[in-house]
């Protein structure tokens with residue numbers, strides 16, 4: 743190998759980040775969690791010996807910035823896990839009964855907390871896809887929090903869903919007049935079913 747190519751290869755190796763999962767995973771359990779962020783914070787304040795695994799912003803020191811970044815990454819992982827669970831529970835399902843006939847075809851944007859969002863595409867009363875990320879031109883937007891959605895997933899009951907809608911733990915909004923009308927009817931129907 744020519745010296746130039748060797749140099750390029752070395753540069754490439756230096757520039758490439760190490761395996762992503764290990765970055766920030768200071769308790770080495772294979773995932774990023776708030777526990778890793780806490781470890782990084784302890785390193786930042788000198789309570790624990792510094793380890794390179796905590797230096798996620800790669801400035802060769804462990805500071806509170808690294809801890810904050812690990813926490814953000816951990817939250818991102820939480821969102822991913824949540825969306826995967828929703829996908830497993832609902833993708834391919836028919837939206838039943840009255841709600842199905844009302845919803846029909848929708849692009850629903852779901853916002854969970856401040857930092858997690860996913861889209862649900864309902865076509866002909868069937869949930870055809872659930873994908874993480876922003877939804878363009880949603881027909882319906884639902885906002886909620888992690889706890890509500892996790893409780894819902896754990897119970898899997900429509901009663902829980904109704905309760906969450908009634909108590910405002912899930913808030914629905916829509917730009918379309920037809921959808922506003924549908925929502926009004928759906929809310930009314932919920933009281934009687």
Ligand SMILES: [Ca+2]
Nearest residue numbers: 767771773778
């Ligand atoms: Ca970890």
Ligand SMILES: [Ca+2]
Nearest residue numbers: 797801803808
């Ligand atoms: Ca750092």
